[in-house]
Amino acid sequence: MKLFWLFVSSCCCLVFLSLGVDAVELNYQLVPRQLSSDTYVFVGKTEDFSFENGGNIVNTAFVMTSAGVVVIDTGSSLRYGEQMRQAIAKITDKPIVQVINTHHHPDHFFGNQAFKDVKIAALPTAIEDMEREGGAFSDNMYRMTGDWMRGTEPLAATEKLTADSLNVGDHKFKLLVLQGHSHADLALLDEKTGVLFAGDLVFYNRTPTTPHADIAKWLDALKQLEQLKFTYLVVGHGEVLQDKRAIVQTREYLQWLDQSLKASAESGKDMAEVLQTPIPEKFAKMPLVNFEFSRSVVHLYPALELAVLKPAS
Amino acid sequence: MWRIYRLGLMALLPMNVLAIPVDPLNSVQWTTMYNRFLKDYPVQFDSRVQVLAPEQAENSMQVPLAVKVEGLQTIEEILIFADFNPLPKVLTFYPQQALPFIGFRIKLQQASPIRAAVRTADGWHVGGKWVDAAGGGCTLPSAARNSGVWESQLGQVQGRIWQQPSAQRVRFRVIHPMDTGLASGIPKFHLEEINLQDATGKTLAQIKPAEPVSENPIFSIEFPKNLPLPTLHISGRDNNANKIKAELIP
Numbered sequence: 436m437k438l439f440w441l442f443v444s445s446c447c448c449l450v451f452l453s454l455g456v457d458a459v460e461l462n463y464q465l466v467p468r469q470l471s472s473d474t475y476v477f478v479g480k481t482e483d484f485s486f487e488n489g490g491n492i493v494n495t496a497f498v499m500t501s502a503g504v505v506v507i508d509t510g511s512s513l514r515y516g517e518q519m520r521q522a523i524a525k526i527t528d529k530p531i532v533q534v535i536n537t538h539h540h541p542d543h544f545f546g547n548q549a550f551k552d553v554k555i556a557a558l559p560t561a562i563e564d565m566e567r568e569g570g571a572f573s574d575n576m577y578r579m580t581g582d583w584m585r586g587t588e589p590l591a592a593t594e595k596l597t598a599d600s601l602n603v604g605d606h607k608f609k610l611l612v613l614q615g616h617s618h619a620d621l622a623l624l625d626e627k628t629g630v631l632f633a634g635d636l637v638f639y640n641r642t643p644t645t646p647h648a649d650i651a652k653w654l655d656a657l658k659q660l661e662q663l664k665f666t667y668l669v670v671g672h673g674e675v676l677q678d679k680r681a682i683v684q685t686r687e688y689l690q691w692l693d694q695s696l697k698a699s700a701e702s703g704k705d706m707a708e709v710l711q712t713p714i715p716e717k718f719a720k721m722p723l724v725n726f727e728f729s730r731s732v733v734h735l736y737p738a739l740e741l742a743v744l745k746p747a748s
Numbered sequence: 749m750w751r752i753y754r755l756g757l758m759a760l761l762p763m764n765v766l767a768i769p770v771d772p773l774n775s776v777q778w779t780t781m782y783n784r785f786l787k788d789y790p791v792q793f794d795s796r797v798q799v800l801a802p803e804q805a806e807n808s809m810q811v812p813l814a815v816k817v818e819g820l821q822t823i824e825e826i827l828i829f830a831d832f833n834p835l836p837k838v839l840t841f842y843p844q845q846a847l848p849f850i851g852f853r854i855k856l857q858q859a860s861p862i863r864a865a866v867r868t869a870d871g872w873h874v875g876g877k878w879v880d881a882a883g884g885g886c887t888l889p890s891a892a893r894n895s896g897v898w899e900s901q902l903g904q905v906q907g908r909i910w911q912q913p914s915a916q917r918v919r920f921r922v923i924h925p926m927d928t929g930l931a932s933g934i935p936k937f938h939l940e941e942i943n944l945q946d947a948t949g950k951t952l953a954q955i956k957p958a959e960p961v962s963e964n965p966i967f968s969i970e971f972p973k974n975l976p977l978p979t980l981h982i983s984g985r986d987n988n989a990n991k992i993k994a995e996l997i998p
């Protein structure tokens with residue numbers, strides 16, 4: 436709807452809009468929330484990318500170890516990464532020694548440029564995907580957030596994470612190599628603090644997104660995360676909680692999505708009819724549920740409808 | 749003498765002006781579309797012609813679309829077009845024995861109204877919806893062109909017939925790259941005609957897809973419950989005279 440509005444409005448309106456944003460100096464107003472003596476999170480809005488939020492819709496985090504600071508995900512733009520770095524510098528004067536990207540989606544790695552003097556690590560498949568899809572992501576992000584992206588060029592992680600744990604100073608991170616939200620999703624459990632960084636495998640009160648999803652694998656990943664003992668669960672999008680509510684919510688939504696799309700395919704519905712599926716009351720208040728559901732139909736329905744057709748003779 | 753001449757002009761002019769109804773979708777392309785596709789018959793916007801499509805295209809090369817018509821009799825054809833596509837004409841459906849329903853996916857070059865014009869004895873009944881799109885749907889090469897695996901499967905058909913409470917639903921897919929001719933270096937190559945026939949060779953419905961119909965199109969159509977459909981023959985051709993021929997058994 437927003438984009439439609441932009442389309443029909445005149446160029447003057449667009450200029451006016453971007454001037455309006457410039458006036459507030461494109462500040463993400465990143466304020467870290469402290470989870471433990473050495474762990475902080477920047478909690479993003481539960482919205483879609485927009486000219487107003489500039490892409491600050493994601494959770495990023497940092498951990499201060501005895502050897503320096505570990506940054507987990509770098510946000511949606513060069514500017515986000517820079518402002519994140521400034522916000523970290525207000526908390527600690529320790530150097531940043533390690534950056535980790537949980538997966539290849541732009542809101543999790545487009546701030547990498549601000550950390551190019553630091554080792555940036557990710558799962559090998561995620562690195563390949565960043566390299567392959569970064570350009571297309573970038574076009575989209577410029578379209579959706581405009582000036583906030585200025586100067587941003589996708590910078591893929593360079594260091595491949597292949598071990599099952601990572602030691603930095605006095606912190607040991609258990610590395611869980613999972614998939615389902617994307618082709619390679621990394622979750623990190625900080626064994627010192629018990630904080631679980633789940634990336635986009637878990638959403639809370641923000642409808643999960645599925646452009647690269649494999650629902651069966653995703654549900655499997657959630658099963659594994661649910662077995663873990665943690666003090667805090669840092670989700671990719673949504674509030675940080677101390678219990679498993681976010682895992683349960685993400686699982687229930689994905690199960691409903693999967694079952695309702697399969698039932699639609701099985702009953703011969705056309706994709707345009709599937710878009711009309713009523714959202715159960717349980718999820719109806721989740722931000723962006725109508726929008727994300729209709730996106731998910733386009734992502735997931737083609738394989739399901741094909742599976743119920745038979746070769747003609 | 750001048751009076752008669754003037755009266756004649758009066759009678760002609762307002763008719764021509766009134767014949768173009770005001771577009772409820774407020775598209776600057778409406779008059780062009782009217783002149784291109786609709787001007788030979790009276791036109792009315794009609795809520796009985798429903799276009800189902802998303803507000804926003806998640807994938808400009810695969811935008812879901814269905815047209816449902818309720819309460820209109822003796823339908824000659826259903827013409828679907830998208831005002832702002834470089835090739836606006838999407839498809840013509842001649843329902844004949846089929847119910848006035850069709851679903852498939854299209855390529856959208858940019859935000860555009862998608863319209864269905866249903867022609868009956870009293871002229872065109874038009875419904876439509878704006879769909880926003882990031883763009884490029886018509887000028888990008890098809891996925892098959894990138895992967896290069898389509899040739900061995902060209903024209904293959906998969907499908908199924910469902911017995912539903914109110915209709916017999918048919919869905920079928922045809923392997924075809926559906927090249928628009930607008931992607932650089934790839935000539936126009938698309939399905940032009942698909943005929944659905946019964947066992948005796950009688951045509952039950954006809955679909956004439958144009959360039960914007962998506963790659964490997966998957967069509968949904970419906971026949972009435974009382975139409976015997978022991979088998980459904982699907983035949984057709986593309987603009988390079990490649991033939992498709994297949995048979996669906998319920």
Ligand SMILES: [Zn+2]
Nearest residue numbers: 538540616635
């Ligand atoms: Zn993601």
